[in-house]
Amino acid sequence: MTTWRLKGVFASLVTPVDEDGHVLQDVLAELTGFLIDRKVNGLCIGDFWSEYPNFGMEDRKLIISVVTDAARGRVPILSTISAGTMTQTMALACHSAEAGCAALLVGTPHFYAYEQRDLETFFRKIFSSVNLPCLLYGLPAHTNPIEIDTLQRLLLTATNLIGFKDASGETKYLPRLAMAREQSDFSLLVGDDRLDYTALTAGWDGAVSGAACLCPELVVKLYERFRAGDRHQAEQSQVILDELLLELAKFPQPWGLRIGLGVRGIPTGPLPLPLSLPRKQQVTQFRDWLAGWLERHRDIFS
Secondary structure, three states, X not given: OOOOOOOEEEEEOOOOEOOOOOEOHHHHHHHHHHHHHOOOXXXXXXXXXXXXXXXXXXXXXXXXXXXXXXXXXXXOEEEEOOOOOHHHHHHHHHHXXXXXXXXXXXXXXXXXXXXXXXXXXXXXXXXXXXXXXXXEEEOOOOEXXXXXXXXXXXXXXXXXXXXXXXXXXXXXXXXXXXXXXXXXXXXXXXXXXXXXXXXXXXXXXXXXXXXXXXXXXXXXXXXXXXXXXXXXXXXXXXXXXXXXHHHHOOOOOOHHHHHHHHHOOOOOXXXXXXXOHHHHHHHHHHHHHHHHHHHHOHHHHO
């Protein structure tokens, strides 16, 4: 059983790159400082929002090193070690521990389909082999899904497992897993910003938030208002956040975050695919919309 929980808003970092796809280390360090200065409770690196399938092992290790160096221990860092093989996963785990990360996010292997017994065996081996506490990372739209019975069994019995990040976008996990904490303590973090408020009302601990990479002030405000007992203001923050999420959903993720960070003064480099003329027009429209939206809510972002 764990004696502590990860709580609050963990901002998921996108990965700035140059024209050749190399990691822009200075910009990544700047983004790290930008988020910490805006009072996020922690950072998450290497997950879906970072486009981890687009990077080789050395770049993924570099990202871990740059962010941990820039953070200088000011906030806990969750390092995602999702990969296709056990060897790759363990290499990322070892580097994360050496760099000073607080915990590991461990997702299912991607691309190939596996049975639940394969996944459970894989997870138990990882959890018992690493030196950092671990959270399961559910990303069923892009990797092998974890069935709730498998998930609950792992949370209640697996060595070194302290929680779950759920990026499914579904609500079915929320009450059942919150109730399961009557048997064992573990952290529950939602990974889909559409459910930030809903998850908190169900008793979850916070969010690993892509939106917080672009607008940390808003997601932090939602969490803080809720924890202060002001559910009306927290719900209103979710309404404002939903406006942004609707616009971001018009792009392949995480394009909207990266485009939006340019509007906020942190350009993250070219997108991974060339842009058609309609996409270029859409990018221009989104930049204009975001600038106006930030101005309308300047009481949050000033």
